[in-house]
Amino acid sequence: QVQLVESGGGLVQAGESLTLSCAAAEIVSREYAVSWFRKAPGLDRQFVAAISRSGGMTYYSESVRGRFTISRDDAKNTVLLLMNNLKPEDTAVYYCAARARYYANTDYFNTQGVGYVYWGLGTQVTVSS
Numbered sequence: 001q002v003q004l005v006e007s008g009g010g011l012v013q014a015g016e017s018l019t020l021s022c023a024a025a026e027i028v029s030r031e032y033a034v035s036w037f038r039k040a041p042g043l044d045r046q047f048v049a050a051i052s053r054s055g056g057m058t059y060y061s062e063s064v065r066g067r068f069t070i071s072r073d074d075a076k077n078t079v080l081l082l083m084n085n086l087k088p089e090d091t092a093v094y095y096c097a098a099r100a101r102y103y104a105n106t107d108y109f110n111t112q113g114v115g116y117v118y119w120g121l122g123t124q125v126t127v128s129s
Contacts, residue, residue, distance in 0.1 A: 002118040009123030020081040022096030033099040033108035038092035050109030093122040
């Protein structure tokens with residue numbers, strides 16, 4: 001059982017930055033590709049960003065591309081999501097998820113959340129205008 005723990009959420013003003021962390025030793029061992037999703041009240045869950053097992057491939061949703069950066073930090077056993085220039089519409093609970101290992105390296109994300117075997121409990125991000 002892989003335990004994913006998100007942290008780093010909080011309340012910020014528009015234009016500010018936050019860095020979210022997703023911690024699990026199994027992630028650092030490069031066994032799992034990891035994605036971030038978010039869920040705002042009244043809206044469907046939304047894909048945010050993904051990083052491959054090796055860290056060599058990343059992908060972002062159109063709404064965050066150019067503002068958010070996903071990376072792996074082996075020293076801290078985490079996958080990070082650096083969020084710059086935050087907007088009120090970024091307000092949501094953010095979840096990290098680990099993709100099943102049987103997928104090919106290039107098949108490292110699914111925007112609909114299909115094929116993820118482990119999910120964290122989420123961390124709240126609130127952006128005020």
